[in-house]
Amino acid sequence: MPDVPSDLPRTRPPRALRRVDSRRRVRRVRRVTRVRRVRSRGAYTRKESDDYEAAEQIQRELLCARLRLCGPMHPSVLTVQGNLATTLMRRGKLEESEAMERRVHSGRATLLGPESPAGNLALVMSMQGRKSEAAAVMLATWRVQRRVLGPDHPDTTATRASLKTILSPKLAI
Numbered sequence: 001m002p003d004v005p006s007d008l009p010r011t012r013p014p015r016a017l018r019r020v021d022s023r024r025r026v027r028r029v030r031r032v033t034r035v036r037r038v039r040s041r042g043a044y045t046r047k048e049s050d051d052y053e054a055a056e057q058i059q060r061e062l063l064c065a066r067l068r069l070c071g072p073m074h075p076s077v078l079t080v081q082g083n084l085a086t087t088l089m090r091r092g093k094l095e096e097s098e099a100m101e102r103r104v105h106s107g108r109a110t111l112l113g114p115e116s117p118a119g120n121l122a123l124v125m126s127m128q129g130r131k132s133e134a135a136a137v138m139l140a141t142w143r144v145q146r147r148v149l150g151p152d153h154p155d156t157t158a159t160r161a162s163l164k165t166i167l168s169p170k171l172a173i
Contacts, residue, residue: 052091059084078107082120089124098124115144119159126166138163 063084066077082104088097101121108116119141126134142163145156 052087056084056087056091059087073107073110075111078104078111081107085124086120089120089127094124094128098128115148117141117145117155117159119162122166123162131166135163135166138166 059080063077063080066074066080070077081100085097085100085104088094088100098121101118101124105116105118105121118137122134122138122141125137138159142156142159145153145159149156
């Protein structure tokens with residue numbers, strides 16, 4: 001094969017071939033997205049049936065795929081990370097769960113602003129026995145939600161109930 005000089009201009013493929021290539025890429029992305037939706041539903045189903053080990057494995061695979069496809073700061077990546085952190089918390093892997101919740105919170109703070117909620121982080125801290133830190137984080141979250149969403153919003157009400165649970169475990173139902 002003859003050597004091709006590197007200073008020759010690169011030619012683009014004809015327009016028709018570029019269109020075909022673009023359509024193939026779109027079909028591939030749609031197919032991959034469908035598969036990921038199914039995998040995400042599978043992880044949810046496993047969590048609902050208390051099979052947290054299988055749910056964790058599926059969520060880790062889904063997280064790797066979403067990171068490759070979307071990048072680390074995409075909202076869907078943060079959602080999968082939050083779901084994985086919750087699964088880890090339920091499996092008792094509290095240190096790993098806290099680290100992931102912190103990454104989720106910092107990502108959401110970058111995307112949504114510094115007042116993004118950190119209720120799940122507070123729950124993990126509470127499970128670790130760090131009640132005062134957890135109460136401070138949950139109280140800050142509740143104040144922001146009360147101001148932004150209103151006192152009767154379901155998220156505000158749920159955060160208030162979690163705050164009561166953290167502050168007085170005897171009242172937990």
